[in-house]
Amino acid sequence: MAYGRHESFYLRNKWISKGLKHVNNMPTFFYEKDNFEKIGLGKNMVRSLRFWLMALNLIYEDNKTHKLTPLGEVIFEKDRLLEKQSTKAILHSELLNNLGDTATVFNWFFVDFKETIITKVELKTIFKAWVEIREPKAVSDKSLDRDIDVLIQLYTKEADENDPEDSIFSPFTSLQLIKEERMGNSSDVIRKSAIKYDKEDLVAFYYTLIKYANKEKVEFIQLDEILEHSELWGKTFNISKNEAIDILNKLTLDRDYPLEYVRTNNLDNVKVPQIEALEFLKVKL
Structure with a gap:
C-alpha cells in the first residue's frame, strides 16, 4: 500500500x-x-x-x-x-x-x-x-x-x-x-453517492464488464457479482440493483455488441460478448 x-x-x-x-x-x-x-x-x-x-x-x-x-x-x-x-x-x-x-x-x-x-x-x-x-x-x-x-x-x-x-x-x-x-x-x-452518467452513453459500464470477463476468463457474470465485486458497478460506481438492471436491459439493445441478460430461477445471469475490452473501447469511445 x-x-x-x-x-x-x-x-x-x-x-x-x-x-x-x-x-x-x-x-x-x-x-x-x-x-x-x-x-x-x-x-x-x-x-x-x-x-x-x-x-x-x-x-x-x-x-x-x-x-x-x-x-x-x-x-x-x-x-x-x-x-x-x-x-x-x-x-x-x-x-x-x-x-x-x-x-x-x-x-x-x-x-x-x-x-x-x-x-x-x-x-x-x-x-x-x-x-x-x-x-x-x-x-x-x-x-x-x-x-x-x-x-x-x-x-x-x-x-x-x-x-x-x-x-x-x-x-x-x-x-x-x-x-x-x-x-x-x-x-x-x-x-x-451514485455516479452521474449520460443514459445514452453506457460505455464505461460495458467496458468494466467486458474487462472483468476478460480477466476472469468467464462468459457469464451474475447480477449479484456485478453489485458486490470490487471491480464492478455496485462498488465502483455506487449504483443500486434497480439501476444496474436498467443499464443491463439497455445494453441488450446495443447495436454493435448486444449482451444477453437472462433472468431464470431467481438467478440473474449476464452473457458478455467475447471481445477484448480495449478493442471494444476503440469502437465505442
Missing part, C-alpha cells in the same frame, strides 16, 4: 491531455531537468502529474522512460481532453484498481469503506485506524490527512463560474460520486 504520492495535488483539468502529449512526444519527459518549464507546471505538480498518469493506468515506466499504456493510447487518440463522461468513469474505475498499489485511499473509500455519509474528521480517523492495522510501520498522520483531502478534492473541486479560464477544477467532479456539504463551524459532511 502507498500514501501521499500525489504531492498533495488532486488531478487538474487538462493535466491528462498535457501529460499524454509530452510523454508521447518524449518518453524521457519526466526525467528531463526542465520538464516543469516545458509543460508550464511547478516541479511538485509535475511529480504529481506523473503519479496520476501511472495511477490511472495511462502510462508505465520502463528503464527511465515512460510510455503510453494500451489504454493510454486509446484515450490519447479518442478523448484526451476527457470531454466524455464515460472516459472519466473509466479512469475512475482504473484508479480504484490501484495498479502497482500506489493509490490506496481511493480503493479503500469506494470498495472497503461501507458508510455513505460521514464527517471529514471522522473519515480521517477511520482511515488512520484502518491503515494502522494493516501497516507494519507507522504512516504519518499528515500524509493520511492529505490523502483524504485529495480524495475529496478529486471528486468535488468545481470550476469557478466567474472565471472562464479557470483550469484548477478536477475533471472527476462531474461524476458526482462524492458530495461535500459545508456545516459552518462544525466538520464538513462527506456523502458517497
